[in-house]
Amino acid sequence: MITVEQVRRLALTLPRTSEHLIRDRVKFRVGAIVYVGFSQDETVMGFAFPKEERAALVESEPGTFHLPRESDMRFNWVHAWTAALGEDEMRELVVEAWRMVVPKKVAAARLGTAP
Template sequence: MAVIEDVRALGSELERSYEVYVRGRVKFRVKQIVYVAFSLDETVMGFAFPKEEREALVASEPHKFQMPSESDLRFNWVHADLASLDRAEARELVVDAWRMVVPQKLSRAYDLAHPHGPG
């Protein structure tokens, strides 16, 4: 079972990433692009994810993943139930979401510095 603290430090450590509070919600951004956001009660993690792959992700594990709200379908976004994720899986989702909003050279540098993933 993952909780927000399992990924909070990671989100702050990733290059160009920073934490913000918007209407009481924790979000992580690169510049002005939000790539991870938590629900007010911190039980749901929304994260950047390729639109063309999200239906397959949700269908593969509907107890873990849900489509975003109708108004957010236009974005590259998926929701995950944190309690259904383990710590490593939650951290991997955060890093993959971050990769979508940073230049490839930063993503490659992260891989070199963390050859075994985000742990």
């Protein structure tokens, strides 16, 4: 099980990230783009994820991942039950979500990869 505090400790180390409380929901974003957000009760973590890959992710682990509501399907977004996520998996999901919303050279500098 992961917590908002664990995600916060990671997310705030990622360049250009800021934390916001929007409608009693914790969200992490770069500029105006949210890349990780939590439900009000913090049982669900939503995160940026490629649209073309999300069905496969949900099908691979339906007890962990689920699709967002229909109105949010237009976004690159998936949900996960916080109780079903381990810290290593959370770290990978958060970093990859962040990577989707920052310029390639910013991600490369932080992750030590070629842009």
